[in-house]
Amino acid sequence: MASKNIKKITEYLEKIVNEPLEHIVSERFARYSKYIIQDRALPDARDGLKPVQRRILFAMNELGMQHNKPYKKSARIAGEVMGKYHPHGDSSIYDAMVRMSQDFKMLVPLIDMHGNNGSIDGDSAAAMRYTEARLSLAAEYLLKDIDKKTVPFVPNFDDEELEPTVLPSKFPNILVNGSKGISAGYATNIPPHNLNEVVNATIAFLDDEEISDSKLISYIKGPDFPTGGIVQGKEGIKEALKTGSGKIIIRARTFIEEMARNQERIVITEIPYELNKAELVRSIDMLRVDKKIDDILEVRDETDQQGMRIAIELKKGADANFILNYLYKSTDLQISYNYNMTAILNRRPYQVGVKPLLKAYIDHQKEVITNRSNFELDKAKKREHIVEGLIKMVSVLEEIIKIIRKSSNKADSKENIQKRFGFTDLQAEAIVTLQLYRLSNTDILALQAEAGELAKKIRFLNEILSDERVLKEVIKEELQFSKEKLGQKRKTTIEDEIESIKIDERDLISDENVIIGVTKDGYVKRSSLRSYQASQTIGLKTDDGLIFHREISNLDTLLIFTNLGNYIYVPVYKIDDQRWRDLGVYIGNIVPVEASERIISVINVREFNEDINLLLATKNGYMKQTKLKDFEVSRYSKAIRGMRLQKDDELVSVNMNQKENIIGLSKQGYALRFKTADLPEYGSSAGGVQGMMISDDDELVEAFYAFDSDDFVMLTVRGHIIKDNVSELTVYSRNRKGIRIVENLKSNPHYIVSAARLSKYQEKENVKSLLTSTKQTYEVTVSEYKYSYNKYGKKMFDENVEKGYKIFIEDAIDEVPVVIKKKPEKIIFDEINAVVEEEKIINKNKKIHLSRLDLFEDD
Incomplete structure (x- = not known):
């Protein structure tokens, strides 16, 4: 069946090309490419x-x-x-x-x-x-x-x-008007240059064909755009004019105008080349609409017949120079322009500098003027020959008239004249076609003058054709004439250096307080105070809960730490503004995160002060101190390493503002107190040292700074809050197991899941606290953590429904770092006063545990 169809197709078609498709496409595309390169783009x-x-x-x-x-x-x-x-x-x-x-x-x-x-x-x-x-x-x-x-x-x-x-x-149009185009495998982007400068450079090249690139370029200052503007980057211009490739910066021409007392406007009179003015005005106005710049009142296009004018009115007291720099940085008021001087030379595309382009133009002019001179020489010689015949004719005019009158036709007249006076065919043709009225004013002196002019012209044309020096002078004269007729003043200003603009976007943000919420499932939201106060409920996913909730400034920065040892640097003003009842933005939409990555701590920072330390601790008991300033970055499009982790380890705790003590708490209820000076400082990407010794069946859950006078509270997996005192914990050196402060039951034990420092100031001010379970978040005050002495603390929620997850206590006014100047001397403890867990052998190798927990009654 298939063979029959093929036979029918073969009979129907006149010509079948039996050739691989890749060969056909390759050959056809090669021809097409050659065409669009040479004859189109x-x-x-x-x-x-x-x-x-x-x-x-x-x-x-x-x-x-x-x-x-x-x-x-x-x-x-x-x-x-x-x-x-x-x-x-x-x-x-x-x-x-x-x-x-x-x-x-x-x-x-x-x-x-x-x-x-x-x-x-x-x-x-x-x-x-x-x-x-x-x-x-x-x-x-x-x-x-x-x-x-x-x-x-x-x-x-x-x-x-x-x-x-x-x-x-008659002028080097490729440099004067430039060009732009894209073909197969090639593109060109040649900016326009000032005609006067290009002509001067061409004349200089004619005078010295061995002229250096540097000297040639000294004539051409740089591009001259029809829209004016300011070009920065002398080195980029030099590189481009030498090699055909280079980068420059084009900046709009602006000035600052005073509107009223302490109020100014920015006026733009020229914009970068090939920029759409309406889109530029719209992009500037969108900065105002999107509230990225609060100090812009209005953007107006006031362009009229007098010229371009874009007015940007500012609020009173606004810094016009700062806003202008921000506009240069954030909009197309300043753009980069890349030279790509590709042109067809000898039917082939080349990327070349100014020198080869001018050489190609001059060679072309030599050819043009040589061809023109040959054409004019032939014409002048013919006319000279005719004039010679006319002069001769004047002397025998009467006889010629008689011969013509006796002749039968034009051809006969020509033949008779040629035989009688020896005129050539060309001369005889000119005589017989001479109109009668011309006979009345045929002046021998005028003809002789014309003959003299023609002889002079012929000599000059012969000089052009035989002497290259004369040929060059003609080219120079014609270039000068073009310059006089077409030349115009430079429109674009050239500046040697590219001005470096550094903008701190925080300067554009008003210092306004907002509400920030971060949930355990990784959602971040920023809401205005009005939205927060108007909302009855917070927007949360099912079983999600807040682990950070605070009123902070738009100018603050959030450091969001994850269990993989990374931190996410998020300026508060960069977070999308939402209603408090919205879900917020998932952290993975701010920066890419791993599927197994979860938030373990959030710290807000106003200034990255070098006197402040962060304490980072891992599940396996490794800890380090790092200067807060080490966490400041300028690029934050991805998660940044905050601590190098060993295999099978996780970051579990981050605390800020160093104090005399570091407290470590483990899941099994062990606590270790050691002096802050004992823990070394490392950079943000380094690992730590063993801060607390952790058993195989245990893990660190929290580490924090504390004063001697502080209390601390612990949240258990069963939803109990247990309160304790720092002063009751004996000071050890680091890398110890510590003492057990929460005794776990054999069934359904009170494992610690989180802990927080509780200072006297916080208790006095009764600050807010977040108590997060696996199902929700409870907003309470620290006074609710008070309870009568019970070794398993106060029950905060139904453990059969939800489990403890995280505790967060709002900072109070005493959150000031203590500068730890030197490591204290080693402390020798009195075994009687030290509260330690000891093992004593009694009757038949039975072990009993002595602990301060024995002072409490069982629940």
């Missing part, structure tokens, strides 16, 4: 034009649409170009016409368009049936002498017309 180094631009200008010239002639409809021009030279869509032709007419895209526009030809706000031009156009004076200088066989012509697409492969180009 990249400019020729000689005239700086792409084929469509060249065809448009040539067609308009053929239509006689010079700069001082009437306009013609753009649709007629596009039709002429499409029908004769450019077999593509009329929209691509019209778009190229429009661009060549826009004075905000072209430094020297090549087309003078009458009507709406678009705007710097991104408005498109009116349809081609509405607009009219003609050549500009500059375009005429590109086309000048094209009728004198100066450039090669080739047949058009249907072999019915001839079109030029390049224009004579």
